[in-house]
Amino acid sequence: MSIRDEILRLKAEKNAIIMAHNYQRPEVQDIADFLGDSFALARKAIETDADVIVFCGVDFMAEAAAILNPDKIVVHANGESRCPMAAMVDLEKLREMKKEYPNAKVVAYVNTTAKTKAESDVCCTSANAVRIVERIDSNEVIFMPDRHLREYVQSQVPDKKVILWPGYCYAHEEITPKLITNLKKAHPKAEVMIHPECSMETIALADHVFSTGGMVRYAGESEAKEFIVGTEEGMAYRLKTLYPEKTFYPVEQSICHNMKRIHLEDVLRALETLEPVVKVPEDIAERAKKPLELMLELGRSD
Ligand code: SF4
Numbered sequence: 124m125s126i127r128d129e130i131l132r133l134k135a136e137k138n139a140i141i142m143a144h145n146y147q148r149p150e151v152q153d154i155a156d157f158l159g160d161s162f163a164l165a166r167k168a169i170e171t172d173a174d175v176i177v178f179c180g181v182d183f184m185a186e187a188a189a190i191l192n193p194d195k196i197v198v199h200a201n202g203e204s205r206c207p208m209a210a211m212v213d214l215e216k217l218r219e220m221k222k223e224y225p226n227a228k229v230v231a232y233v234n235t236t237a238k239t240k241a242e243s244d245v246c247c248t249s250a251n252a253v254r255i256v257e258r259i260d261s262n263e264v265i266f267m268p269d270r271h272l273r274e275y276v277q278s279q280v281p282d283k284k285v286i287l288w289p290g291y292c293y294a295h296e297e298i299t300p301k302l303i304t305n306l307k308k309a310h311p312k313a314e315v316m317i318h319p320e321c322s323m324e325t326i327a328l329a330d331h332v333f334s335t336g337g338m339v340r341y342a343g344e345s346e347a348k349e350f351i352v353g354t355e356e357g358m359a360y361r362l363k364t365l366y367p368e369k370t371f372y373p374v375e376q377s378i379c380h381n382m383k384r385i386h387l388e389d390v391l392r393a394l395e396t397l398e399p400v401v402k403v404p405e406d407i408a409e410r411a412k413k414p415l416e417l418m419l420e421l422g423r424s425d
Contacts (some may be wrong), residue, residue, distance in 0.1 A: 126387050130154055133394035140173035141390060142188065144180035145335040146294075146357040146382040151179050151200075154390060158361060160336040161187070161233045162248040166419065168192055177393045178401070179385045181206040186237045187415060189401040190408045202399040204384040211268045211290035212239045220265055220286070227263035227286060230256060231414060234292075235268060237403045241410035243267075244417070249319050250334035251422035253279045258421045271295065275319040275326060294355045294379040295320035302374055303328045306351045310372055314345065317353035329353065335361075342366055355379045 124132070131154075134141065142164055143155035152158055157167050161184055168176060168188040175196045178185040182205040189197040212235055221229065221242075231243035232252070240246060247255040249272060256264055256276050262283050266273040268290030277285040298321045307315060307328070316338050317329035326332055333341060335358050342350055342362050349370045352359045359373035403411065 126391055127154060130387070130391050130394060133391070134177075137175050137394060137397070138173050139175035139177055139394060140171050141177045141179065142167060143178075144184060144382060145339075145361045146355040146379050147179050147385060148357065148383055149360045150387050151385055151390060152357070152361060152364070154387065155179065160248060160250055160334050162250045162334070162418075162422065163336050164188065165191060165233065165248075165415065168197075169419075171195075175394075175397065177390060179390060180204070181209070181379075181381055183209045183234055183236055185401045186403055186411075187233060187240075189403055190237060190240075190412050190415060193408065196397060197401045198393045198397055199399055199401050200393045201385045201389040204381055206234055206381055208268055208290050208292045209234050209236050209239070212236070212288070214238060214242060217242055217265075217267070217288075220288075224263055224265060224286060226261065227265045227284075228259050228261040230259065230264045230266050232267065232269055232272060233415075233418070237407050237411045239267070240414050241407045243414045245421060246414045246418040247422065248334060248418070250336050251418065252276050252319070255418060255421050256280045256283060256285060269320055271322050272319050274323050275332065278323070292320045292379075294377050296322070297377045298325050298353050298374045300324045300328055302376060303351065303353060306372055306374070310349055310351060312347075313349035313351045313370075313372060314347045315351045315353060316341065318355075321353060325353065338362065339365065342369065342371070355382070357382065 140156045179200045185199040228244040233248045265286045267288035315330045351372045356373040359371040362371045
């Protein structure tokens, strides 16, 4: 039996669902029941009636699924798949910052650990960050941990003070203005979609600034036939699969090696052993759930 068939057999036997982020390897994307960005995955996690969620994404995403689904078994396909940006938050420094800005609300990008979320007022993803900062009932926010997303949000919500935390995503920092300019020269008819974790200099070259979920929607709706995909390279595979009649040019230098730690063998092992189960201590989970739920409420479009 092929590894793929064995995964499908075990999935049915254990009433499991495989959820995967858009940056996963093509073979992992192909086996997933649900693919999406962090926001879509968080929403889907609460809708599923499966008993087991096998999560193919980095640690904070699996944690969020576990927090939102205390009654389900959430298994991380590879416990070593961790987001370095989420690890750029020092909780002591955050507490000091909260004292320094007593009126500020803490907006934690979903790319944070459960412990960071537990210290925050609301979460956001790249899909809803602007909307969340607009809607949160405070004129000052501490926005963490991505400095580029903070700068983009500040440019879109100029009436509020959006305070910097100096984290970054190495995969998106690889997407330099020079690389995008070269791609534009090579493909002059292509529309340029850029993720807001990129620098403002790179964003300045974009026709559209989108989360990966936004890219999926827009590429389907647009009349354009060619797109430059300014985010982690796995996204281009997702778009090609969805819209085979269109052409997508990835930035090949942008690779999240942490996402790519998950292979089909890991998915199979996770289904066989139901390990490692993602466990968030109850008190942390309870506190981290509130900003996640507030995100789901504030982040809805009208
Ligand atoms: S792409 Fe960047 S933010 Fe996303 S998991 Fe990888 S390092 Fe973290």
